[in-house]
Amino acid sequence: MTHPSISTDSSTPTGRVREAFARIHECGRQEVWITLRSESDAVADAVAVERRLAAGEELPLAGTVFAVKDNIDVVGLPTTAACPEFAYVPQVSSPAVTRLQAAGAVVLGKTNLDQFATGLVGTRSPYGVVRSATHPDRVSGGSSSGSGAAVGLGLVDFALGTDTAGSGRVPAAFNGVVGIKPTLGLVPTRGVVPACADFDCVTVLAPTVGLAGRAMSIMIGPDADDPRSRVRPSDVPLSAPTRARVGVPVDGQLETLSDSYRRSFAAAVERAAEADMEVVRVDIAPLLDAATLLYDGALVAERFDAVGRFVVSHPDAALDPTVASIVRASESKPAHEFVRDMGTLAAAKHHAERLFADLDVLLLPTTTEHPLIADVLAEPVEINRRLGTFTNFCNLLDLASVAVPTPGEPGESFGVMTVAPAFGDQVALDVAARIQGVETADLAPEEGIGLAVFGAHLRGQPLHHQLEALGARFERPVATTADYLMVRLDSVPPKPGLVHVPDGSGRSLPGELYRISAAGLGAFLAALPAPMALTSMTLAGGTVAVGFTCTPAAAAAGVDITEFGGWRAFLGGVPA
Structure with missing residues (x-):
């Protein structure tokens, strides 16, 4: 019987929890979960959320439910990493979980995974093989198998995964959802059972770019207790350019794709071009070579450092034989080979830097094929190896990536991913959203400095490219307060200057508001030609932003065009 004080309206947090549990029971996909909380405990959390809302708190994720991959700590719930004998009950949650709950x-509950986050298939777990949400005869992808399936089946609104070799992106492709793999260190990894500690990151999987981005924006932020935590730099790009330059591999580097995936990727590239992206063919051979180091090189020694002592000392544990063999073999890798592989990575990073000097993102197939479960069980190593062809190198080379589903052929799921340099997370997300033809999300809504423009930097005007080159993000149309004049300056290209006139002789003038990084604004100011200047100005509604003005001498020599009501109106020649 439902307690009378508990809402069953699915638009409320308590109602959403009850609706989710009904869907979980109806679906009957037990292999998705390792630990499912009791409905009463989850409802109690939802009641607490409703009380916080009633007290006036702003909670951007109120009314959502999520699942957590079972190598990420949630206080009071066992962390197993898909090995029952490894289980422990943490006293605190991972910061990623804490931040989402605070929102x-x-x-x-906790979701199934390839044991110790070692695999891209979703079959390497004593808790069961996780089937694809969309094609249950095929694998769900790993290692974040349960999280991908939970989102794809509609059991939760979003889920947390981890990604070392592609574990947050391959399941996204195989379950028809979005997967965001952030720059290393942007989301703290404290409270995460390591796979390869230097290359692990926490990911989010969600049905839409918007929700995935909103959840990721809440998790991003430094953690003083995490030695691998990082802060976004002062020159971080806050937006992709309007016409992004997108690199795709030359044809010879797509040979690992199945025939159907090759056709699906070609169609995705066509959609990118139709979305007004500039598509160029590039050589990614050094990146593909670096990808092999994660398992075939000495870098796999990080897996032994993570769980090797447990694996060796617990031979009778419920260890997946493929995972156990990988971890045990990693113990014998000599230090000089590790050093050699680090040198190879340095060369590959250098190649990537040169690539991205001329590109905004790489556009790649997320993986190579969508295998049947039976085929993976018959050949657990080679298929898994192929699946990581395009994902393995991303964390090794400190890149950001976003995986999105795109149309595939009947009977299988398909997806592509955008890849950007470290801290290019917003660029990768923006381009991925455009490929899907959906609204993007803002990963840093509170970050950056407001910059108002009123003339040659407006969209469609000759100097707008300067803002795009600095990664400025369009916020909204704006107008000044009603105490500004606009003068046409004698400049090339033509541009206006705004002059503050507190005597009441001015008017409100339209413009556009952007957010730009602190370093971007500094670069913008350093390149600003005379007689232009930047100053603080008040916009209609009370917002204060940095905006354009000009020297008094230039204003006196200019032509007053205030009567036109704005720069675009002046160019059109019609006074307002």
Whole structure:
């Protein structure tokens, strides 16, 4: 019987929890979960969220429920990493979980995974093989198998995964959802059972770019207790340019794709071009070579450092034989080979830097094929190896990536991913959204400095490219308060200057508001030609932003065009 004080309206947090549990029971996909919370405990959390809302708190994730991959700590719930004998009950949650709960989201449980986050298939777990949400005869992808399936099946609103070799992106492709793999260190990894500690990151999987981005924006932020935590730099790009330059591999580097995936990727590239992106063919051979180091080189020694002592000392544990063999073999890798592989990575990073000097993102197939479960069970190593062809190198080379589903052929799921340099997370997300033809999300809504423009830097005007080159993000149309004049300056290209006139002789003038990084604004100011200047100005509604003005001498020599009501109106020749 439902307690009378508990809402069953699915638009409320408690109602959403009850709706989610009904869907979980109806679906009957037990292999998705390792630990499912009791409905009453989850409802109690939702009641607490409703009380916080009633007290006036702003909770951007209120009314959402999420799942957590079972190598990420949630206080009071066992962390198993898909090995029962490894289990422990943490006293504190991972910061990623804590931040999401603080924003109003409710945890429903812990999801299945390839044991010790070692695999891209979703079959390497004593808790069962996780089937694809969309094609249950095929694998769900790993290692974040349960998280990908939970989102794809609609059991939760979003889920947390981890990604070392592609574990947050391959399951996204195989379950028809979005997967965001952030720059290393942007989301703290404290409270995460390591796979390869230097190359691990926490990911989010969600049905839409918007929700995935919103959840990721809440998790991003430094953690004083995490030695690998990082802060976004002062020159971080806050937006992709309007016409992004997108690199795709030359044809010979797509040979590992199945025939159907090759056709699906070609169609995705066509959609990118139709979305007004500039598509160029590039050589990614050094990146593909670096990808092999994660398992075939000495870098795999990080896996022994993570869980090797447990694996060796617990021969009778419920260890997946493929995972155990990988971990045991990693113990014998000599230090000089590790050093050699680090040198190879340095060369590959240098190649990537040169690539991205001329590109905004790489556009790649997320993986190579969508294999049947039976085929993976018959050949557990080679298929898994192929699946990581395009994902393995991203964390090794400190790149950001976003995986999105795109149309595939009947009977299988397909997806592509955008890849950007470290801290290019917003650029990767923006381009991925355009490929899907959907609205993007803002990963740093509170970051950057407001910059108002009123003339040659407006969209469609000759100097707008300067803002795009600095990664400035369009916020909204704006107008000044009603105490500004606009004068046409004698400049090339033509541009206006705004002059503040507190005597009441001015008017409100339209413009556009952007957010730009601190370093970007500094570069913008350093390149600003005379007689232009930047100053603080008040916009209609009370917002204060940096905006354009000009020297008094230039204003006196200019032509007053205030009567036109704005720069675009002046160019059109019609006074307002």
